Structure formats: structure tokens, C-alpha cells
Amino acid sequence: MSLKPPPLSNDCFALPPGVSWTPVDEALAHLQARLTPVAAEDVVPLGDALGRILAEDICAKRSNPPQPNTAVDGYGFAGGRADGPHSLALVDGRAAAGGAYDGTVPAGMAIRVLTGAALPNGVDTVVLEEDVTTDGAQVAFNGPVKAGSNTRTAGEDVAAGDRILSAGRVLTAADLALMAATGLAQVPVRKRLRVAVISSGDELLEPGAPAAPGQIYDANRVMLLGLLRQCGYVAVDMGRIGDDRAALRAVLDRAADQADAILTSGGASAGDEDHVSALLRESGALQQWRIALKPGRPLALGMWSGTPVFGLPGNPVAALVCTLVFARPALGLLAGEGWQQPEGFVLPAGFAKKKKPGRREFLRARVRAGKVEVFKSEGSGRISGLSWAEGLVELPDGALELKEGDPVRFIPYSSFIGS
Numbered sequence: 273m274s275l276k277p278p279p280l281s282n283d284c285f286a287l288p289p290g291v292s293w294t295p296v297d298e299a300l301a302h303l304q305a306r307l308t309p310v311a312a313e314d315v316v317p318l319g320d321a322l323g324r325i326l327a328e329d330i331c332a333k334r335s336n337p338p339q340p341n342t343a344v345d346g347y348g349f350a351g352g353r354a355d356g357p358h359s360l361a362l363v364d365g366r367a368a369a370g371g372a373y374d375g376t377v378p379a380g381m382a383i384r385v386l387t388g389a390a391l392p393n394g395v396d397t398v399v400l401e402e403d404v405t406t407d408g409a410q411v412a413f414n415g416p417v418k419a420g421s422n423t424r425t426a427g428e429d430v431a432a433g434d435r436i437l438s439a440g441r442v443l444t445a446a447d448l449a450l451m452a453a454t455g456l457a458q459v460p461v462r463k464r465l466r467v468a469v470i471s472s473g474d475e476l477l478e479p480g481a482p483a484a485p486g487q488i489y490d491a492n493r494v495m496l497l498g499l500l501r502q503c504g505y506v507a508v509d510m511g512r513i514g515d516d517r518a519a520l521r522a523v524l525d526r527a528a529d530q531a532d533a534i535l536t537s538g539g540a541s542a543g544d545e546d547h548v549s550a551l552l553r554e555s556g557a558l559q560q561w562r563i564a565l566k567p568g569r570p571l572a573l574g575m576w577s578g579t580p581v582f583g584l585p586g587n588p589v590a591a592l593v594c595t596l597v598f599a600r601p602a603l604g605l606l607a608g609e610g611w612q613q614p615e616g617f618v619l620p621a622g623f624a625k626k627k628k629p630g631r632r633e634f635l636r637a638r639v640r641a642g643k644v645e646v647f648k649s650e651g652s653g654r655i656s657g658l659s660w661a662e663g664l665v666e667l668p669d670g671a672l673e674l675k676e677g678d679p680v681r682f683i684p685y686s687s688f689i690g691s
């Protein structure tokens with residue numbers, strides 16, 4: 273069973289006409305409305321399901337606990353006991369976890385019980401071992417003891433048939449425990465989303481290669497491949513391509529063949545050497561997104577042979593911000609995770625800042641001593657600031673005059689990445 277969901281339509285990235293600079297929220301709402309899962313379904317053993325995305329809702333096959341049991345080591349009997357001293361004769365035998373007592377405990381008698389043991393017939397109440405004296409034939413203790421004390425009822429945690437996890441969930445270690453306890457051994461998951469990464473530009477070199485003047489090392493590819501792996505996807509490295517349309521066409525063909533989605537960086541604007549946008553335009557599926565966002569350059573979105581392409585700006589700062597803000601949640605939908613809204617934290621600013629209205633701004637930021645610090649330079653060429661930062665501060669679309677101590681929204685990188 274590995275049914276591939278239907279492909280996306282060629283116009284899935286088409287924004288409403290007439291809008292020159294699209295607000296961030298509008299662009300996000302568009303992605304959210306138009307993208308659907310493309311990753312096929314699969315079934316894996318429970319032990320292999322960590323970090324995988326649930327393809328279907330999961331219902332408990334068995335209750336937890338499956339039967340009433342004792343929460344402590346002690347002595348079990350029927351009913352509560354009033355204030356004052358009590359003494360009960362003990363039956364022979366005991367009930368232990370995994371070693372049930374087959375008989376029935378007569379009214380007025382007690383039985384030795386160990387934590388986790390199913391309550392024997394005739395027992396609904398347990399008194400703690402520490403609260404009794406015993407000679408092996410009788411137990412004595414002081415009331416009051418409430419009926420039902422120190423026991424767990426069947427299904428008090430989860431009842432058989434309850435929905436325990438929802439489709440789209442990225443499975444945690446605790447989720448595996450929950451499924452194990454409730455009788456599941458095979459898990460319906462999505463196949464891991466495969467995402468190809470291509471760098472484009474004549475100036476780019478492989479890290480470590482001898483560099484001539486004018487050449488720079490390809491920083492985006494390792495960054496994007498790394499981010500994709502952190503998201504739990506299969507990152508497919510398609511290498512670097514010069515500003516050569518035929519070569520780029522060939523690598524896009526290979527990427528569309530091997531992956532469910534493609535990230536390119538560089539060449540996404542409208543210039544002569546911007547071959548990503550040129551090729552997507554040729555294929556009739558280019559949507560040039562001009563988003564009211566800083567740092568951001570035009571994004572070239574489109575379909576290549578049925579595979580969605582996110583044409584990111586070449587500038588590493590813009591590439592990272594656009595990936596976290598747009599590509600990441602879009603890929604989450606394609607992967608079957610549903611729309612992931614990154615969790616932000618409102619904290620006092622450790623900086624002052626003035627901004628004009630008209631576009632949203634993301635600053636490289638981190639939190640120290642409860643305050644949000646921003647990187648010393650907003651220069652978009654500063655890769656060191658990406659690395660210095662531990663997340664982004666999101667400043668609203670409108671004008672702003674921020675003083676130190678004012679609340680700002682900090683979104684850790686890990687909130688964008690999720691799970």
C-alpha cells in the first residue's frame with residue numbers, strides 16, 4: 273500500500289492579480305490554502321516510527337490500564353473503612369504485576385498486592401504497605417480508608433477506541449510509548465518528503481576548493497540541506513550549476529525525477545542571469561512573488577514537471593529567512609504535517625529600532641538574560657549574523673518605534689523547524 277496522492281496543479285502558486293507587493297500573511301495564507309500532501313503513505317513497525325509523520329488518526333486498540341490495578345505495594349480488600357483501627361485476615365497468595373491472583377478475596381479479608389497487579393476479584397481498595405502492621409496472617413491499620421484508594425480504574429488514562437494521535441503528528445518518543453501501551457505495533461506514516469537542493473551562479477565554488485578572485489564558496493547548499501534534514505526530510509543534493517540555462521534545465525529535470533519538491537537558490541530575480549525564473553517562465557509555471565518582507569528578494573515559485581520549485585534568493589540571509597518563513601511551512605503541507613505555525617515568544621527588546629510601514633522585517637536575534645538581542649548589523653551579506661543568531665525577531669508590517677524593554681516577538685530557529 274503506497275498510494276501516491278494527486279499532484280499539485282500548475283497554478284497552485286498563482287497569487288491574485290493586481291497586487292504588487294504581497295503582505296507576508298497573504299502569501300502564507302495562499303500557500304496554506306493551495307498546497308496539499310504529496311508524500312505517499314507507508315506502514316512501518318512502531319520501533320521505526322520516531323520522527324515520522326502520521327498518515328492517519330490513531331485509535332487505541334486496548335485501554336490503558338487494561339484492567340483495574342493497584343498503584344502501590346500494600347494490601348487489597350473490598351470497600352472503604354471508617355475512622356479507627358481495623359484488622360483483616362489475609363488470604364494465601366498474592367497478586368503481582370504479571371502474576372494475577374485467580375481466586376476471589378472474600379469480604380472482610382485482604383490480600384497482599386504489588387504495584388501494577390490487576391486487582392483480584394473481591395478487591396477494590398488498597399492500603400499502603402507503610403500504613404499497616406502484619407504478622408503474615410493478618411494486617412492491622414487505622415482508618416479512614418476511602419473505597420478505591422490507591423487503585424487505578426481500567427481505561428482511566430485511555431479507553432480502547434479513543435483517538436490518541438491525529439494525522440499529521442510528527443511522532444515523538446512519548447507517542448511511541450502511548451501507541452505501544454495501547455496495543456499498536458504497525459504505524460501508518462507518510463513516506464519521507466524528498467527535497468532536492470540546487471545552487472546556481474557562475475561565481476560559486478565548492479567549499480575548500482582553490483578560489484580565484486570573484487569566486488565565493490557555495491554557502492547556501494549546505495545550509496539548506498542541513499535545514500531539510502533537521503525538518504526530518506530526505507535532502508537530495510543536486511550540486512552547483514553555473515549560470516547556464518541548458519545545464520540548469522537538465523538538473524531541474526533530474527531533481528523533479530528524484531524529489532517531491534525542489535529548492536534552488538540564486539537566479540530567482542528577473543535579470544539576464546536569473547535562469548531559474550527564466551526557465552520557470554518558459555515552462556509556463558512561473559509565479560514571481562514580490563513579498564513585502566525584509567530581508568527578501570523576489571521568490572520564483574513554480575512547477576517543474578509536476579514538482580513544486582521554491583526559487584530562493586541567492587543572498588544567504590534572504591535565502592534562510594525565506595526558507596524558514598515560506599518554504600518550511602509549505603514543505604510541511606507537502607509532507608503531510610499540516611500547516612506548521614512557528615511558535616513565537618513575546619519578550620522585552622534589548623534594543624531600540626525604528627521602522628517604516630509597508631513590509632514585515634525579520635532580524636537575526638537571540639535571547640540573553642530574558643531580553644532579545646539583535647545582531648549588530650542588518651547587512652544582508654552577513655552570514656556571521658545568521659550563525660550568531662538563534663532565531664529571528666518578527667517586526668510587524670506597520671510602522672514601529674521600538675524602545676528598549678518594549679515587547680517583541682522572538683521565534684527560535686527550532687520553532688520554525690518544528691519537532
Ligand code: AMP
Pocket residue numbers: 471472473475476488489490491492493537538539540541584585586587588
Ligand atoms: P542572485 O540571487 O543569484 O542574484 O544572488 C544574490 C547574491 O547572493 C549574490 O551576491 C550571490 O553571489 C550570492 N549567492 C548566490 N548563491 C549563493 C550561494 N549558494 N552561497 C553564497 N552566496 C550566494
Ligand code: MG
Pocket residue numbers: 472473474538539545586
Ligand atoms: Mg546569481
